[in-house]
Amino acid sequence: MSNARYPSLHDRVVFITGGGSGIGAAMVEAFVAQGSSVAFVDVARDESLRLVERAAGPQKPLFIECDLTNLAALEAAMVEIRQRLGPIAVLVNNAANDTRRAFAEVTEADWDFTIAVNLKHQFFAAQIAAQSMREIGGGSIINFSSTAWMIGSRRLTVYAAAKAAVLGLTNSLAHELGGDNIRVNCIAPGAIMTERQRRLWFTTEADVAAMVARQCLPQAIGPEAVASAALFLAADDSRMITKHCLLVDAGLR
Numbered sequence: 035m036s037n038a039r040y041p042s043l044h045d046r047v048v049f050i051t052g053g054g055s056g057i058g059a060a061m062v063e064a065f066v067a068q069g070s071s072v073a074f075v076d077v078a079r080d081e082s083l084r085l086v087e088r089a090a091g092p093q094k095p096l097f098i099e100c101d102l103t104n105l106a107a108l109e110a111a112m113v114e115i116r117q118r119l120g121p122i123a124v125l126v127n128n129a130a131n132d133t134r135r136a137f138a139e140v141t142e143a144d145w146d147f148t149i150a151v152n153l154k155h156q157f158f159a160a161q162i163a164a165q166s167m168r169e170i171g172g173g174s175i176i177n178f179s180s181t182a183w184m185i186g187s188r189r190l191t192v193y194a195a196a197k198a199a200v201l202g203l204t205n206s207l208a209h210e211l212g213g214d215n216i217r218v219n220c221i222a223p224g225a226i227m228t229e230r231q232r233r234l235w236f237t238t239e240a241d242v243a244a245m246v247a248r249q250c251l252p253q254a255i256g257p258e259a260v261a262s263a264a265l266f267l268a269a270d271d272s273r274m275i276t277k278h279c280l281l282v283d284a285g286l287r
């Protein structure tokens with residue numbers, strides 16, 4: 035599937051967290067194809083280096099290996115991106131970890147890690163990126179939520195709590211930053227059939243079919259469909275859209 039062309043994304047500096055695989059990788063490829071100047075961080079080194087090789091566009095993406103539960107490392111990566119590519123105009127807060135755990139077995143350390151990897155970095159990345167965006171007269175922040183918390187999912191309670199909080203974060207940041215012409219929106223994906231999801235949770239065609247049967251639209255959703263939504267929210271075509279949560283779920287919810 036090819037995407038619409040967005041002239042406003044050409045040469046725009048786009049920073050994507052967790053861009054090495056899954057939906058993040060689809061977004062890296064989609065922004066690179068628009069001629070954007072893309073940087074991403076990830077812990078998955080090999081997958082990220084393969085992505086840099088295959089990404090096709092006028093400029094190769096910049097990969098920085100970084101565990102963003104370490105906020106100092108995240109800040110250092112963002113400083114490096116600013117030095118090498120220029121001020122960040124688009125921040126995509128995508129990185130996450132949806133490891134399942136039985137309710138009774140969740141420890142305090144699990145809770146802290148799950149919040150750190152799914153929520154905390156979104157706030158601090160926005161705080162740092164907003165400085166760059168103010169300098170260039172505005173920007174777009176796209177936070178990743180999930181339909182998991184809207185539906186309610188067993189073994190994902192802490193993840194769901196973090197992803198629900200992303201909506202509150204988005205709404206408050208939209209007010210906080212709107213005066214600086216910085217838009218803040220969120221995307222809530224449904225069941226997106228990334229390689230990881232297929233490997234861990236949707237291992238058979240019957241698993242996929244059972245999920246599709248819960249949707250209004252009768253097709254499995256690929257990561258490119260989410261990337262299309264991110265392009266729109268990053269481009270000037272959505273210039274008057276902020277404080278919005280866009281569900282890409284084929285009507286699952």
Ligand SMILES: NC(=O)c1ccc[n+]([C@@H]2O[C@H](COP(=O)([O-])OP(=O)(O)OC[C@H]3O[C@@H](n4cnc5c(N)ncnc54)[C@H](O)[C@@H]3O)[C@@H](O)[C@H]2O)c1
Pocket residue numbers: 051052053054055056057058075076077078100101102103127128129130131132151178179180181182222223224225226227228230231
């Ligand atoms: N795939 C789905 O069905 C689905 C559904 C709802 C919401 N989402 C959300 O969409 C976004 C992308 O989903 P996905 O399925 O591609 O995610 P994913 O679990 O495959 O991981 C995203 C990326 O983040 C990276 N990452 C994980 N921990 C990191 C860390 N500490 N530091 C740096 N990078 C790290 C991973 O290596 C991976 O490349 C996430 O925010 C996720 O919660 C996905």
